[in-house]
Amino acid sequence: MSYTFTIxxxxxxxxxxxxxxxxRSGGDGIPRFTSTERSLIPFILHSALDIVEEVQWGPSTSAGSAPMYLKHIDKYQNNFISCWITGGNVRFLLLTRPRDEALGLTGGGGGSGQKGSLAGGRAGMAGSGLLYSPTNPATEEAVKNFFVxxxxxxxxxxxxxxxxxxxxxxxxxxxxRARVAAAAKKYL
Amino acid sequence: MKQWLLSVGGGGEGCMCRRPESPARTQNLHGAPLEPLMTPMQHGTPRPPSYPSDMEASMMLPKQRASTASSLSSLPYRRSNSSLHKLFESTLSLSGSRPSSGTATPTPSSVLPSSTLSPGSRQNGTGTPSSLPPGVSDEYRTLIQRAFVPHVAVLADDASEALIRGKGLEGGLLQLLRPFGETVPGKITIRDSIGASKSHADFGIRFVDPLGLAARSHATQADTATRNSQEARVSTSSMSERRTGGDVAVIEDLVERHLQYSEYNSHGMAAEYAVQTEQSEPSSSPFYTLYLRRLLSGLPLATHETFAHPVASVIAVSSRNPNPTEEFRRLYSRQREGDLRLPQWVDNDHLRYYVLVHEEETGDIVKANQIYEQMKRHFGLNCHLLRLKSQQCISSDDDSVRLPTSQAVVPQMERNVATWNEQVLSRRRGISGRFMSLSKRWTPFGSSRSSSPAIGSSNSNYDPLQGFYRPDAPEALMRKLADYSFMLRDFKLALSTYDILRTDFNNDKAWRHYAGAAEMSALSALLSTAPQSTKTRAESIDGWIEAASYSYTDRQRSAAPYYALRTLALSLELLRLRSPAAADDAARWASRILEVGLVGPVGHALFTERVSACYAVRTGLGTLHFGSRRRKAAFWAVMAAESWFRLDKALQAEKCVDLALRFYGVRSENAVSQLGGVINAIPFPAMQAFIDELRQEILAMRLRFRGVDGAEEEGGHGSDVGSATLEVEQSVTETETETLDRSPRAHRKSLIGAVAPGDPLGLAGEGGRNDHFE
Incomplete structure (x- = not known):
């Protein structure tokens, strides 16, 4: 899996x-974005801000308190975006690009459809164990620890x-930068 | 001057593909009075293929175009293009736009390019219920409603076909009638299932030739006919192509040709395209409208839907025929049982309408009237006498179509709907119907549910081997009922019927039928004027669209990408019109089209643009625009620009980049330099760099195109084009200094390389896949 973290x-x-x-699982900590994806990333992150704002100002899902960790908020094709928002309205965005195998793309594609995210895009793969799912509790927890x-x-x-x-x-x-890298190594 | 000016141009919704190589023929139809057996080549002096002066007067051309056309035709190189221009323009404009004043002779609809601009004028309270967001036009809703219209088969005997061909209409009676059906003049009043009447001003019917007979018979006669073979060949080929529908590749091809044309004629035609976009919705491209319209034109005759099945058929016999009544009988029986019969899954008991074609010059009107009286005695009221004259029409020609439609076709459909509603639907809906369907599923032998329904299990009406229901099966009748009520715009009844059908088809595992029912459920729910909550929309309509697109493509052996595309494209347009809140869903379906790969490269670019437009509808709340999709709209606009750039469509690409910059809140450089303002950059440096690079390359491409035909263009452009050229030159020198050692196209980073995986049809990859590991 490859990640881009942007503030x-x-x-x-x-x-x-x-x-x-x-x-994790024997990864070497080196991102593997293709050049296409790399030039796409700023656009994806920027467009995700629309959704961030909507979640930020929209009706609260957790009664009363406004959480800083907004969890998975957007996706574009195979790029999943999680967000953390600080008190000063500074946004932390983490873009996750799972390996193709983790999306179930190499093994015959398909997979049962699931309701898409807010942003749309291909319906996510249903989370059966091996497949990556941004709403998987373990994934959410790891990203949260990283953000903290x-x-x-x-x-x-x-x-x-x-x-x-x-x-x-x-x-x-x-x-x-070293601390971010350390947190990444520790949790993601 | 009254003429039979039946345009080949704007006439047929179903004109899938118009060959630009027949300028002379078009001119004949539009310009010269149509005399029997006259071809343009019989003039003493060959006419130059520009507009004759009397033409210009009668065609009411807007000033600007007239001048462009004449300046074009004065150039030797452009000579052929003025008529080409005409052809392109005519396919682009909405057909059926002739003024619907009672007895007016129809002017060729192609001379009214403004039709695409004012589609809402025909609206009468059937619009989208919620008020539309500003800047969003109801254009596509009208388009969709007008696509699903009753089809009327046309069958004429040889004599009348020959007679009409003699007047220069190569397509025979069908071609003569076709333009009149596009919009039936005056209001048509329709009673719905609960007895409430509603009148529609934009009702239409479509005359079709379901078997492609006209083309075939004409091809055989072409040798014997006394006209040059070239012309016959051209028209035959266009004729046969016109009948086919549902081929995405053909649509792509056509739109591509339009694009290409506008690209290379950037000062003539493209000016018009630009004007059109300005006046209609700013975010909708005329090419997208064209694409959608061609997608909906010429619905193919299919087993799983009855829209293209004829609701009625016109049987025409010429008054020259020695025994017309006998000929009527003969044609009727041929159509019913003989060689002219439609495939067996088409219900054959539809309404027959008998028309006696009479020509004023050669025929004797007294005799014709006698025959007509005789016909009335034999066939009842469904008769009509069509009187033709070479230059003007006798009977008010609008009535020729209006009367049959309002007096025969619509009441017939109403009657059918009522009958089936009573006999089939309510029986199915009632207690016994439910019981029956249950008993069907739970037979004592326990075979029907678990085993595959393959070997024609007796309790299902579905024939899985051939894949259809017999036309008299209750399911087929119910589908027909639903389709009829959909065409008569009784969406509530249609929806409830499709609902029942969905479960039935699902039980029978008739997947294509199931997909069709799901598709139409979604469409009728979206078209109905009843308000819907967000919840029902999310729960039911999304599910239907999903089911339809899935069942059309993945679920069966023979995928039907055309229908899946139709489902998604129509639902996305209707969702987009529903409310800004639904725009997200609309954008999701649009991107589904791209990801599943239902479209080719041109469609890919167009639908990418459309995603942007969907997001743009959502403007957000309050002064801070919370919940707006500005950035997403901009992102997709950049993607669209990139797609266009890869297709070498500089104009479109530039439009998209400008749009994107507008969404990003950055004014384009031209505007800034005029206003003397400051360019505020996009916050992301990487994005800014990418867009700048893209812009420069697009400008370079435009300059390259200009170089191709620049030599002939000096007279053509005004000051704005001139300044644009200057700017282009400047920026190109910049590009060149920047990219001295690398070719700009080979190494530029690209957004499109990331084609969505999972592309079963393999259409989406447009050469971008190879640079993954660049």
């Missing part, structure tokens, strides 16, 4: 982007008095 400012500017692969760790590092970064997040400063800190 977006409230004005939709990307502040930080990190690509990585899975480290990144959020902690993010808070520490923006507490830096020389870092002006409101101005759209891009995160350059190598420490932050």
């Amino acid at each position: 977006l400012s409230p004005t939709d500017t990307p502040l930080f982007t990190h690509d990585f692969g899975t480290s 760790d990144v959020y902690e590092s993010w808070l520490k970064t923006i507490m830096n008095p020389f870092f002006n997040v409101g101005n759209g400063d891009v995160v350059k800190s190598p420490v932050f």
